[in-house]
Amino acid sequence: MTTQALPPVVDTETWEQRLRTLRAREKAATRELDAIAAERRRLPMVEMPDYVLEGEDGHVRLADVFGGKRQLITYHHMWFPGEEWQCRGCTGFTSQYTRLEFLDSYDARFVVVTQGPIDEALAYKRRVGNRMTWYSTAGSSFGADVGAPPGGGFAVNVFLRDGDTVYRTWHTDGRGTEQLSHTFALIDLLPYGRQEEWQDSPEGWPQSPTYSRWPASKDIAAAYGPESQGAT
Template sequence: MTDQLSTPKGPQAMPPVVDDAAWRAALDDLRRREKAATRELDAIAAQRRRMPMVEVTNHTLTGADGPISLAEIFDGRSQLITYHHMWNDGAEFQCPGCTGYTSQFTRLEFLDNYDARFVIVTNGPIDEALAYRRRVGNRMEWFSAAGTTFGSGVDAAPGEGFAINVFLRDGDRVYRTWHTNGRGTEQLGHSFALLDVLPWGRQEEWQDSPDGWPQRPTYSGWADSTDIAHFYGEDS
């Protein structure tokens, strides 16, 4: 890992100890806020389902087997999620955040029952992208948008950031229905959700934590791309 977990020192780094009744009362109080957040997320999802959509060009991207249209990437399904992976041509290791984030998604077959698919798109050359996929042991299917304006059109132009986009297909016509980037991508993965239920949370310096909680610079606890390759890659 890129940084070692801070070792808590003394009782100041521990939650207060109470009896069971007090603990359950505190949990009930927190649960009210958790339930309110769940209901708000349900309401947001309902609004998302009522979003209009915009037609996009049926770009020709490149996959492992050569040129492929955006509509064909759906592989017969009606819905498609794409993660636009940040890319630097020729680099041995790419963005650690993108590499670590996409390493979460190892079992996506359940989407078949929902008429949907989730793939990675990058602005890099397909041969480099596929080699990197093997190097870091990524399990998703990769496509290249190199030489097209697809990345720019979905708010993930070359040299810019990552993005998640969702599309709906009607025959050969493709429509963009949703987009997010930055911390908006967190709700689609499990890594941060698991960290957030831990007593010390993510342990990053921006978080609101009690005095004495272990904290360190933001991102410093994340696995680097080399770590991902070591854990899951072709030479692991």
């Protein structure tokens, strides 16, 4: 018999009634998210300068980062100069995206942008087994102008291209990025949830310091990097 705190045990009818009550709230939240997405589609946009970033094949205009698509999502990966292991939150977040081809049907692309020099950024990408396309904004004010300056935090931006003219349509940072992640969605289904101190949990539930259960970037590299796949 475990000594760890457990949810109360009830009969099936009581459990189903509590579940129906919770699902009513979940459905209401889903409808609210639909309404938010509808409002997002009605946002105005702002025209962007003709930025030049750097990719694996050299310098590239922001309009060409779209790869021929009309819509672009950029994840702005935190970067700490000279560090072997970059932000574990960013490393873990972007490690989720191994298949992005489904965006082709929506005329869209999703890439990583970082303040790190392109050679260092690509080396880090390989080290941790990242599958996304990376660009550097080290020689451009692009990152700083869209909420991801040198030494700053992570962010997500969305752009729309009309010919060679690029417009910024949406931005978020902090916990606003959680809706783009499947990890938290899965963890939040669990009886004990994220097990972090800030969460509202019943008395006796296991709780740890915030971020303490997140994998380190080194652990992500061990799981997804070249060495884990038998590469040399």
